[in-house]
Amino acid sequence: MSVFTLIDGGLSTAIEDLGGDVSGHLWTAGLAVTDPDLLERAHRSFVEAGAEVIATASYQCDARAFEASGLAPSDARRVLASMTTIARRATSGSTALVAASVGPFGASLADGSEYTGRYGVEWSVVERYHREKLEVLVDSGADLVAVETIPLVDEARLIADVLTELGAPRAWFSFGCATEDSTYGGDDLARAVAAVAEYPSLVAVGINCVAPTVVAGALTNIERAAPGRELIAYPNHGRAWDATARAWTGDESAFTLDGSVDEWVAAGARYIGGCCGVGPTGIARLAARRKDS
Numbered sequence: 001m002s003v004f005t006l007i008d009g010g011l012s013t014a015i016e017d018l019g020g021d022v023s024g025h026l027w028t029a030g031l032a033v034t035d036p037d038l039l040e041r042a043h044r045s046f047v048e049a050g051a052e053v054i055a056t057a058s059y060q061c062d063a064r065a066f067e068a069s070g071l072a073p074s075d076a077r078r079v080l081a082s083m084t085t086i087a088r089r090a091t092s093g094s095t096a097l098v099a100a101s102v103g104p105f106g107a108s109l110a111d112g113s114e115y116t117g118r119y120g121v122e123w124s125v126v127e128r129y130h131r132e133k134l135e136v137l138v139d140s141g142a143d144l145v146a147v148e149t150i151p152l153v154d155e156a157r158l159i160a161d162v163l164t165e166l167g168a169p170r171a172w173f174s175f176g177c178a179t180e181d182s183t184y185g186g187d188d189l190a191r192a193v194a195a196v197a198e199y200p201s202l203v204a205v206g207i208n209c210v211a212p213t214v215v216a217g218a219l220t221n222i223e224r225a226a227p228g229r230e231l232i233a234y235p236n237h238g239r240a241w242d243a244t245a246r247a248w249t250g251d252e253s254a255f256t257l258d259g260s261v262d263e264w265v266a267a268g269a270r271y272i273g274g275c276c277g278v279g280p281t282g283i284a285r286l287a288a289r290r291k292d293s
Contacts, residue, residue, distance in 0.1 A: 004265055006290065007053040007099075007234055007273030008046035009283045015042045017279050025110050026065060028057040032079050033066070036086050043090030049280040050287030051273065054091055055099045055146050056083040060107040062133040077136050084140035099172075100142035102159065104150050105129050115176060117151035117185025126155065131162050138166045145171040149209045149275075150192070151185035157195045168200040172232050172271065174208040180217030189218060190225035197226040206232035209275040212260055219267035231268045237277025261289055 008014075012022045015031065020038050024030045031039040043054050058080060066076035087098045105126045106113035113119055119126065137145065145163065150156045156173055163171055173196040176184040183192050193205055205226055207218050212235040219231055264272055274282050 004261075004270050004272045004290065005052050006050055006283065006287055007232075007271055008043075008049075008051040008055060009234075009274035009278035009280065010236070010276040011042060011055065011057055011059075013277055013279040014045050015039070017045070018042055026069065027060050027110070029059075029061045029065070029083065030069075032057060032083050032086065033069070033071075036082070039083075040086050040090045043087050045280040046283055047091055047094050047096050049284040051096060051283050053097045053099050053144075053146075053271070053273070054087050055101040055148070056087045056137075056142065057101070058083045058133075058137060059101040059103040059148060060110070062108065062129055063136060064129075064132070065108060080133070080136045081140040084137070084142045088141065097143040098141075099144050099146035100137040100140055101146045101148060102130070102133065102137065103148050104152070104155055104176075106151070107149070114149055114151060115184045117155075117183070117187075123154075127158060130155075130159055134159070134162050134166060138163070138169055143170070144203055145169055147171055147173045149174065149176040149184075151176050151183050151187070153183075153185075153187045153192045153195050156192055160196045160199045164200065170201045170203050171199065172202070172204040172206070173199070174204075174206045174232055174234070177207055177210050177214060177218055180214045181221050190221055193222050193225040197229055202229060204230040204232035204271050206269065206271070208232070208234045209236045211235065215260070215269075216263050216267045219264060219269055223268045230270045232271035233264050233269045234271075234273035234275050234278075236275040237282075261286060 011028045015022050022028050063076040063080045066079050104114045106119050147159050175192050177189050178184050181189050215233050215235050
């Protein structure tokens with residue numbers, strides 16, 4: 001039987017399904033200012049599909065990004081925190097949890113560097129980014145923190161340290177990886193996992209926004225590096241991101257979540273969902289597959 005907690009899919013995909021525009025520098029986060037009702041509807045579409053955990057739109061930005069768009073500092077922090085409130089409204093009447101999304105520093109650059117780990121800035125800039133962002137999100141009322149698509153061991157360790165300083169809220173850590181044993185930044189995946197495996201309130205550790213073909217092997221390596229820990233996997237639709245064209249390339253026709261879930265559960269995954277390109281329809285299929293198991 002496929003027993004797992006179902007998390008949501010790609011928020012940008014759900015927004016686009018509803019006719020929304022995520023082409024700006026702020027990506028999905030921009031809707032927290034321009035159209036919070038549409039953002040809420042996008043979250044709600046995943047709840048209605050059966051998702052039990054909903055991630056906020058805060059993946060790719062901090063308050064400074066909103067300041068750069070013209071908001072006063074206090075308003076920028078308020079908007080960042082409001083993403084949790086918006087997701088919470090979308091879960092009303094359900095038991096779904098809200099996870100405050102924290103992506104890598106590279107996601108804020110909107111240049112694809114979250115897939116390389118090469119940011120081109122002093123490390124102090126990365127530290128400040130995560131600290132200021134986490135200070136807001138940890139107090140935003142989310143049920144847990146989703147640390148996502150991290151390409152570097154040092155960045156994962158940094159986030160874990162800051163979270164610990166802020167009271168060690170419940171959190172999962174998921175890495176972006178190019179192969180079953182290497183992160184997008186070229187670090188050893190087992191070493192990356194070991195860097196966060198002792199986080200005091202670890203919900204799960206695993207991978208996301210990866211090619212579906214590497215999931216099973218990566219999970220096997222993660223389980224060896226962190227025996228006894230819950231594992232999480234939410235791959236993308238199997239295509240590659242072209243940062244210059246700001247578009248996904250390649251063929252996704254061979255991949256379906258529901259066709260792979262039994263293999264991932266067998267490899268140890270207990271939290272499963274989708275990432276970029278996997279919309280509410282894909283999550284609904286996964287919910288149906290679990291129900292029929």
